Amino acid sequence: MSRLGVGVIGAGVISQTYLENLTSFPDVDVVAVGDIIPERAQAKAEEHGVPAWGTADDVLGDPRVDLVVNLTIPQVHVEVSAAAVAAGKHVWTEKPLGLDRAGTQELLRAADAAGVRVGSAPDTILGPGFQTAKRAIAEGVIGTPLFVQTAFQTQGPDLWHPEPAFLFAEGAGPLLDMGPYYFSALVSLLGPIAGVAARGSRWRTERHIHTGPRAGESFPVEVPSTVQVLSSFEGGQHGTHLLSFDSALERHGVIEIHGSEGTMILPDPNRFEGRIAYVKPLGVFRDGMRTEQEWIEIEQQGTVVGRGLGVLDMARAIAAGRPHVATGELGYHVLDVMLSAQESASTGQYLEIASTVADVPLLPEGFDPFAAELG
Numbered sequence: 361m362s363r364l365g366v367g368v369i370g371a372g373v374i375s376q377t378y379l380e381n382l383t384s385f386p387d388v389d390v391v392a393v394g395d396i397i398p399e400r401a402q403a404k405a406e407e408h409g410v411p412a413w414g415t416a417d418d419v420l421g422d423p424r425v426d427l428v429v430n431l432t433i434p435q436v437h438v439e440v441s442a443a444a445v446a447a448g449k450h451v452w453t454e455k456p457l458g459l460d461r462a463g464t465q466e467l468l469r470a471a472d473a474a475g476v477r478v479g480s481a482p483d484t485i486l487g488p489g490f491q492t493a494k495r496a497i498a499e500g501v502i503g504t505p506l507f508v509q510t511a512f513q514t515q516g517p518d519l520w521h522p523e524p525a526f527l528f529a530e531g532a533g534p535l536l537d538m539g540p541y542y543f544s545a546l547v548s549l550l551g552p553i554a555g556v557a558a559r560g561s562r563w564r565t566e567r568h569i570h571t572g573p574r575a576g577e578s579f580p581v582e583v584p585s586t587v588q589v590l591s592s593f594e595g596g597q598h599g600t601h602l603l604s605f606d607s608a609l610e611r612h613g614v615i616e617i618h619g620s621e622g623t624m625i626l627p628d629p630n631r632f633e634g635r636i637a638y639v640k641p642l643g644v645f646r647d648g649m650r651t652e653q654e655w656i657e658i659e660q661q662g663t664v665v666g667r668g669l670g671v672l673d674m675a676r677a678i679a680a681g682r683p684h685v686a687t688g689e690l691g692y693h694v695l696d697v698m699l700s701a702q703e704s705a706s707t708g709q710y711l712e713i714a715s716t717v718a719d720v721p722l723l724p725e726g727f728d729p730f731a732a733e734l735g
């Protein structure tokens with residue numbers, strides 16, 4: 361039951377929060393940071409007191425590294441994760457796990473053969489928000505889940521991002537960039553998705569950068585900038601999911617689960633906490649009078665941290681020989697759902713999802729990120 365040695369590859373924007381959190385957990389030991397631009401790795405290593413820095417190969421060659429945290433860009437996720445597996449390391453990767461089915465499946469097969477584990481973001485499903493909601497749904501507070509609605513709609517990240525082109529390129533768009541949060545949350549709560557139909561649109565084929573040194577430059581829109589998905593779950597539920605970079609009305613983090621005995625609202629799946637509340641059906645109006653619908657609040661259980669929780673869960677799960685929560689199989693199923701939705705949006709066909717995934721477990725009771733459980 362020893363602490364896990366962690367090496368981070370990719371020292372960009374999101375590495376800051378990962379390094380802050382991972383270096384605060386007693387059960388993991390961040391020993392190296394690597395990047396294709398080694399100076400970035402050096403700066404992050406020095407800022408967070410990590411002893412070694414260099415290239416990705418330096419991290420992979422470091423014998424103290426048991427698990428690689430892959431924080432590179434989506435286009436090289438599979439390549440970097442596969443190199444870690446080939447070096448005999450466990451891997452946690454940022455989302456999406458990969459961009460195509462064949463390469464991603466090959467990664468999971470290689471990990472199986474090597475006896476190492478793959479974990480995939482988002483780890484928001486391990487946060488107190490979704491863990492508490494999952495327990496409440498399992499306890500039956502809204503009865504049998506029947507159908508779901510989710511919404512993510514904004515005017516698009518080109519309004520604030522200084523380098524937004526990649527968010528409108530193959531492998532991104534609102535579906536692949538934001539979909540992992542919504543579909544991972546729903547699959548972790550309700551089980552696998554059996555099929556999807558979708559429609560998409562791209563009303564502008566070119567957009568502009570609005571901020572930063574390249575403001576005014578244009579870039580192509582390669583994928584639909586709005587997608588609406590109709591999903592069927594293996595458990596019989598169905599759902600509608602709006603993912604848009606084209607809406608004047610900013611609204612995101614909407615997840616509603618409608619059950620036979622109530623409707624629950626859940627936290628933004630891009631966050632580790634948030635409001636959980638439900639309403640009961642109003643029932644028969646008394647004397648023709650409509651009663652006020654009352655929200656019943658559910659208090660979240662657990663400590664809120666943030667990104668890195670999935671890595672910590674992997675460290676403890678590996679030591680205990682139990683399954684971890686956010687597995688590569690879950691990441692693959694969610695990717696399969698999103699790619700199928702993309703295909704459905706271009707062909708107009710309803711598509712059955714070939715992959716499935718086992719029930720997503722809850723974290724062990726009383727999971728405390730700051731406890732020292734490993735020697």
Ligand SMILES: NC(=O)c1ccc[n+]([C@@H]2O[C@H](COP(=O)([O-])OP(=O)(O)OC[C@H]3O[C@@H](n4cnc5c(N)ncnc54)[C@H](O)[C@@H]3O)[C@@H](O)[C@H]2O)c1
Nearest residue numbers: 370371372373374395396397416431432433434436454455
């Ligand atoms: N930025 C966010 O708010 C955010 C939030 C959640 C998830 N993510 C995810 O995190 C990942 C990284 O996002 P980011 O915003 O930090 O991107 P970024 O571009 O800021 O950082 C990526 C880093 O990876 C390095 N890199 C690229 N290819 C590499 C390779 N082959 N080997 C080694 N290093 C390589 C780059 O030099 C860069 O430093 C993405 O998958 C993204 O979807 C980002």
